[in-house]
Amino acid sequence: xxxxxxxxxxxxxxxxxxxxxxxxxxxxxxxxxxxxxxxxxxxxxxxxxxxxxxxxxxxxxxxxxxxxxxxxxxxxxxxxxxxxxxxxxxxxxxxxxxxxxxxxxxxxxxxxxxxxxxxxxxxxxxxxxxxxxxxxxxxxxxxxxxxxxxxxxxxxxxxxxxxxxxxxxxxxxxxxxxxxxxxxxxxxxxxxxxxxxxxxxxxxxxxxxxxxxxxxxxxxxxxxxxxxxxxxxxxxxxxxxxxxxxxxxxxxxxxxxxxxxxxxxxxxxxxxxxxxxxxxxxxxxxxxxxxxxxxxxxxxxxxxxxxxxxxxxxxxxxxxxxxxxxxxxxxxxxxxxxxxxxxxxxxxxxxxxxxxxxxxxxxxxxxxxxxxxxxxxxxxxxxxxxxxxxxxxxxxxxxxxxxxxxxxxxxxxxxxxxxxxxxxxxxxxxxxxxxxxxxxxxxxxxxxxxxxxxxxxxxxxxxxx
Numbered sequence: 242x243x244x245x246x247x248x249x250x251x252x253x254x255x256x257x258x259x260x261x262x263x264x265x266x267x268x269x270x271x272x273x274x275x276x277x278x279x280x281x282x283x284x285x286x287x288x289x290x291x292x293x294x295x296x297x298x299x300x301x302x303x304x305x306x307x308x309x310x311x312x313x314x315x316x317x318x319x320x321x322x323x324x325x326x327x328x329x330x331x332x333x334x335x336x337x338x339x340x341x342x343x344x345x346x347x348x349x350x351x352x353x354x355x356x357x358x359x360x361x362x363x364x365x366x367x368x369x370x371x372x373x374x375x376x377x378x379x380x381x382x383x384x385x386x387x388x389x390x391x392x393x394x395x396x397x398x399x400x401x402x403x404x405x406x407x408x409x410x411x412x413x414x415x416x417x418x419x420x421x422x423x424x425x426x427x428x429x430x431x432x433x434x435x436x437x438x439x440x441x442x443x444x445x446x447x448x449x450x451x452x453x454x455x456x457x458x459x460x461x462x463x464x465x466x467x468x469x470x471x472x473x474x475x476x477x478x479x480x481x482x483x484x485x486x487x488x489x490x491x492x493x494x495x496x497x498x499x500x501x502x503x504x505x506x507x508x509x510x511x512x513x514x515x516x517x518x519x520x521x522x523x524x525x526x527x528x529x530x531x532x533x534x535x536x537x538x539x540x541x542x543x544x545x546x547x548x549x550x551x552x553x554x555x556x557x558x559x560x561x562x563x564x565x566x567x568x569x570x571x572x573x574x575x576x577x578x579x580x581x582x583x584x585x586x587x588x589x590x591x592x593x594x595x596x597x598x599x600x601x602x603x604x605x606x607x608x609x610x611x612x613x614x615x616x617x618x619x620x621x622x623x624x625x626x627x628x629x630x631x632x633x634x635x636x637x638x639x640x641x642x643x644x645x646x647x648x649x650x651x652x653x654x655x656x657x658x659x660x661x662x663x664x665x666x667x668x669x670x671x672x673x674x675x676x677x678x679x680x681x682x683x684x685x686x687x688x689x690x691x692x693x694x695x696x697x698x699x700x701x702x703x704x705x706x
Contacts, residue, residue: 318424322417323401325379327351327371330417339395339425352421356392356399366390367399374401378419389426396430397423481665488666503555511548515541561609568597569605570632573612577630580616587620587628594633601639601696607674608632608641608692614667615643615690623647625687634696639676641692 313320314334319341322331332347336355341347347355353368354360360368367390374386378401385402400422518541525534556562557579564572570593577591600608612630619628625647633640664680667690671678676694 318422321347321352321355321421321423322404323352323375323419323421324416325375325418327353327375329355329421335423340393356390356397356423370399371401375419378403394427396426398426399423485665485669500555500559503551508548508551508555511544511551515544515548518544564605564609569600569608570595570597572605572609573630573632576609576613576616580620584620587625589616590627590629592629592631592633594631595639599634599639599696600632604639604674604676604694604696607670607676607694608639611641611667611670611692612643619643619645619647623688637695637697639692639694639696642689644687644689646687 310333316333316335319335319339320333321329321336324330329347329350329352332344332355334344336342336344336347341355341358352371353365357365357367362368367388370386370388377384377386383403385400387398387400389396389398391397401419402422403419404417518537522534522537522541525532525537561572561575563575574591574593577589581587581589616628616630619625623645625645628643628645631640631642631644668678671692671694674694676692679691681689681691
């Protein structure tokens with residue numbers, strides 16, 4: 242524009258010269274003397290002062306402008322002045338810090354294009370937000386509009402608010418309409434995400450710890466219950482042991498008394514009779530005239546034979562020799578016959594499906610004592626007329642059953658408990674030998690007692706010679 246002005250001056254001078262040559266000569270005019278107005282020195286000083294004041298005011302304005310621009314550039318947020326159509330009219334240096342381009346290149350760009358440089362979506366939410374906010378501000382809205390948007394690696398909070406100095410009803414095209422402030426919330430967002438991850442991890446750890454504590458509490462309660470039950474079982478075992486010891490002592494004393502009575506009543510009396518018989522026979526030998534001593538000696542022999550039978554019966558009751566010589570099956574068979582002879586009003590049936598070899602030696606005494614105890618209980622308490630003893634083996638298990646048609650265990654239990662604990666002894670015998678014992682009580686229809694022991698099949702065993 243400065244070059245065009247110089248060309249115009251030259252052309253004007255040439256035109257004046259041509260007009261001067263073409264014009265007719267005229268008489269020379271006298272020079273006109275113009276008088277300059279007289280300037281008052283006081284007014285000149287006031288004018289100079291006014292000029293200096295205006296210059297200083299302009300300098301202050303420029304300084305304030307630079308300071309304000311420096312302050313805005315030093316902010317950590319992006320600040321842009323936006324026109325009525327959304328174009329950026331001014332921006333601070335944060336645009337360059339965020340890698341959105343140079344400040345000079347952002348002037349005139351749309352706010353959406355500045356933030357979403359490669360966005361090609363027709364329905365971009367950010368573009369719709371800017372358009373709606375500016376439309377509302379143009380229509381007189383005085384509120385601010387906010388939205389959060391992730392741009393690249395940054396999480397921004399974008400705020401559009403109208404300028405407070407804007408008071409015109411119709412905003413001119415070159416006047417900013419609103420200010421756009423973009424705040425980087427990336428650190429806050431990352432901190433929130435880290436806090437959420439920490440909360441999730443903490444909640445997971447709390448759940449795991451709570452579950453572990455619940456499991457520990459459950460195990461502790463189970464252990465307490467187990468120990469309480471163990472204490473109850475221990476007290477019961479102690480009571481049973483004390484009762485068993487007392488019964489054992491009573492049984493020993495009873496057995497000694499029984500043996501003593503049998504020896505005194507049978508063997509003792511027989512031996513005393515033999516003694517008197519032998520003394521009488523000796524007297525007859527000394528005095529033959531008083532009679533023949535042979536019948537007396539025969540009577541002595543007979544009584545000695547009876548004493549021997551009594552001693553043999555006592556020995557068999559204590560432990561039958563057949564149990565050691567033959568085995569459990571033969572011993573049970575012998576005891577059933579002896580029991581039937583002792584109690585003729587009870588019919589005894591022995592159903593033995595196995596031989597002596599099929600009963601292990603470790604179970605022979607147990608089987609015999611169980612049969613002996615059960616039959617004695619039947620004779621004492623059941624009031625039965627018939628009893629059946631079964632001994633069999635199936636699938637590696639030895640089975641013993643004793644069934645009677647008596648009054649049943651329930652009615653006989655009170656009487657049996659007053660004399661001892663036969664059922665408990667039977668159960669302990671079974672448990673100590675690795676077996677199981679069960680009893681079926683049917684009042685009025687008899688009792689079924691069952692034993693079972695796991696056994697290993699044996700090819701055979703040698704009988705003691």
